[in-house]
Amino acid sequence: SQQGEEDPQALSIQEGENATMNCSYKTSINNLQWYRQNSGRGLVHLILIRSNEREKHSGRLRVTLDTSKKSSSLLITASRAADTASYFCATDPFDTDKLIFGTGTRLQVFP
Amino acid sequence: NAGVTQTPKFQVLKTGQSMTLQCAQDMNHNSMYWYRQDPGMGLRLIYYSASEGTTDKGEVPNGYNVSRLNKREFSLRLESAAPSQTSVYFCASSSRGFGQPQHFGDGTRLSIL
Secondary structure (H helix, E strand, C coil): CCCCEECCCCCEEEECCEEEEEEEEECCCCEEEEEEECCCCCCCEEEEEEEEEEEEEEECCEEEEEECCCCEEEEEEECHHHHHEEEEEEEEHHHCCEEEEECEEEEEECC | CEEEEEEECCEEECCCCCCEEEECCCCCCCCEEEEEEEECCCCCEEEEEEEEECCCCCCCCCEEEEECCCCEEEEEEEEECHHHHHHEEHHHEEEECCCCCCCCCCEEEEEEE
């Protein structure tokens, strides 16, 4: 069963706008990771946030984690056409030895 | 700096044929994984190898076998391919275990007719 559910499933914005994607999960976690997948390519790790962290930044990426609501958000600021990709959250559940991926958000950034 | 290399990139098989997907990583990682990606279902873990010499089943292991040949290489074998195994297969590696970031290859696109 899927642990992470991303919302929205698809998002279209103009270059320069901010893009926000959300991830909800079901069980307690050790950490939550975000990945990007360009069309026809493998996933690329973007950022990892641990269960005791609330916010983390990496360049134009900002990730928040709310363990009480079992949710996370990924914010991409000042989007570029090159940010067009699918974005996946993945959770490392506390009580199992696996990484569970959500079904992803497809982001399209128009020039 | 290749990272994770998968071969082949594309393959078409007939039902009942067998084949082995190859994966190699050059990052000296201990853990390696095989996933399949189907539309609308995200990535599902087939098998993983936490360290050289060990392999374990994931969420969808039926119809597959794996071999951790050495620290660098982790192969996935379909003994008797079925149309339900049509998918994109990804190999990944991490330094140690599921809690670490995973590095992915570019996938093998497999069609079973």
